[in-house]
Amino acid sequence: MPETITKVLVTGGAGYIGSHVVKLLGNRGYQVATLDNLFTGFRDAVKFGEFYQADLLDKDSLRAVIAKEQPAAVIHFAALSVVPDSVARPLVYYRNNVLGTVNLLEVLQEFGVNNFIFSSSASVYGISDKIPVAEDSRLAPINPYGHTKAMMEQVMADLARVTAFKYIALRYFNVAGADPQGELGERKPTATHLVTLATRAAAGRIPRLEVYGTDYPTPDGTCLRDYIHVSDLAEAHLAALEYLLGGGESDVFNVGYGRGYSVLEVVETVRQVTGQDFMVVRTGRRPGDPPALVADVAKSRALLNFPLRHDNLEIIVRTAWEWEQKLSVET
Ligand SMILES: NC(=O)c1ccc[n+]([C@@H]2O[C@H](COP(=O)([O-])OP(=O)(O)OC[C@H]3O[C@@H](n4cnc5c(N)ncnc54)[C@H](O)[C@@H]3O)[C@@H](O)[C@H]2O)c1
The missing domain is CATH 3.90.25.10 (UDP-galactose 4-epimerase, domain 1)
Incomplete structure (x- = not known):
């Protein structure tokens, strides 16, 4: 539990993983707000805090949310994430995931919000011949979705080099399971896991x-x-947040078992x-x-x-x- 109440904005907090993290943050005494366009998310999955229906591609609405909330940190889940769909519609994925994240980072820069947790993915490794695969392995995505994640890792590293911006990229492996209290779980009809x-x-x-x-x-x-339970993954976000807010440096971590x-x-x-x-x-x-x-x-x-x-x-x-x-x- 933080000593003073810390405000965290969660993008994509109405989605599968984000909703578990919003619940965990709320239960642990954080002040939390969610920004989501409800494209694949559900309003009633947001169990704590303010909810803003807004789109990453609409910078004015991002500005309005950040100006109002003034968060200490942002946890950024909002993305499209169906691999075959990304192969079929690459521009939709690059626009939503890459341009959307750049929009968000630009607005956060305007407001001096410098702590950022990013949902990356094991898909950045592509077909790895190393098992297990470590963070310093070569990144070689094999589909547009994986490329969007690798590109954003590069953008964040470049930004951190020249500003006060700090980030943690969590490379999730296969996320599965549901809230043990039965309140939350995967609902997307398009789920492929x-x-x-x-x-x-x-x-x-x-x-x-x-x-x-x-x-x-x-x-x-x-x-x-490597299947990881979504509630343990949620704990990884809290740990990453506390690591950054406690003075930790920008870094990249695998999250699996x-x-x-x-x-x-x-x-x-x-x-x-x-x-x-x-x-x-x-x-x-x-x-x-x-x-x-x-x-x-x-x-x-x-x-x-x-x-x-x-x-x-x-x-x-x-x-x-x-x-x-x-x-x-x-x-
Ligand atoms: N589920 C997995 O196994 C897995 C593995 C690796 C990485 N990830 C990453 O984790 C994150 C969350 O995944 P998830 O499984 O919870 O997906 P999800 O689709 O359930 O959640 C994503 C949320 O983001 C919102 N969103 C998408 N585009 C948006 C936009 N332009 N503006 C505002 N909101 C937008 C959606 O409405 C949805 O609520 C994604 O970034 C995904 O790439 C997921």
């Missing part, structure tokens, strides 16, 4: 689950990914936890899917040291399943 899709298949909301590629050089032939599960291990866990069988269709590899993507977490453990309360695939799946059942009742 495995745990969400598998629990939707178990709930009968989608007819089948597709597994892309069963001939990878992994123990069971399917891709290995440092362990990989295969697609089939996740499917099996979803079947066990839900008690539901569902159709699994094994199809060919998707272009650009690395066989394994697992975080080297040594740096974030050493410097951010946030609590890992849900580091367990069954807990991840159980919370996602409870959320999915709640959605099935409500819709």
Whole structure:
């Protein structure tokens, strides 16, 4: 808990991850405000503080929010994040994610707001041949979405070099699970993440689950990914915020658990936890899917040291399943 009340603006706070962070900040005594255009977010997911429906592409409305809130820090989630969509519509992604973030940074510069936490992604690594992959590995995104994240990391590094601006970029691995109190979770109809899709298949909301590629050089032939529970990821943001506000330097951190599960291990866990069988269709590899993507977490453990309360695939799946059942009742 901060000694004096710190005001934090969260962009994209009505979305999946942002809404968990808004809730955590509110519960920990921060004053929080959310800015979101509700493109993929939901107003009722914002559990604390002021809400502003505003768009990153509209600088005047950004100015109005920053002038009113005068935050000590900004946590910036707002982005488009569906990889195949970014391949199909690259200009939409560069405009929203890159231009939108540059707009935000320009307005923050105007108002002297210098503490910034950025949602980056493991997609900046592209197809890494190192497992686990560390922060100093070469960045080689393989789709426009990943490029938008790598570009923004470069923009922030360049800005920090010549101004008082400080940032932490958190490179998330595969975010999954839902609020253990059942208030929040993934709601986007366009979600493409495995745990969400598998629990939707178990709930009968989608007819089948597709597994892309069963001939990878992994123990069971399917891709290995590092799944992190969204509530632990939220704690990473709080730790990053306190690190910056406590005088820490700009930096980049992987956020995962440092362990990989295969697609089939996740499917099996979803079947066990839900008690539901569902159709699994094994199809060919998707272009650009690395066989394994697992975080080297040594740096974030050493410097951010946030609590890992849900580091367990069954807990991840159980919370996602409870959320999915709640959605099935409500819709
Ligand atoms: N979910 C993951 O596994 C994952 C992994 C790596 C990185 N990320 C990054 O984390 C962030 C949050 O992801 P999420 O899964 O919660 O997505 P989400 O779509 O649920 O949340 C994004 C939010 O940003 C808002 N938004 C988008 N463009 C905006 C704009 N121009 N102006 C104002 N608001 C806008 C949306 O309405 C939404 O509420 C994104 O930056 C994403 O790229 C997510």
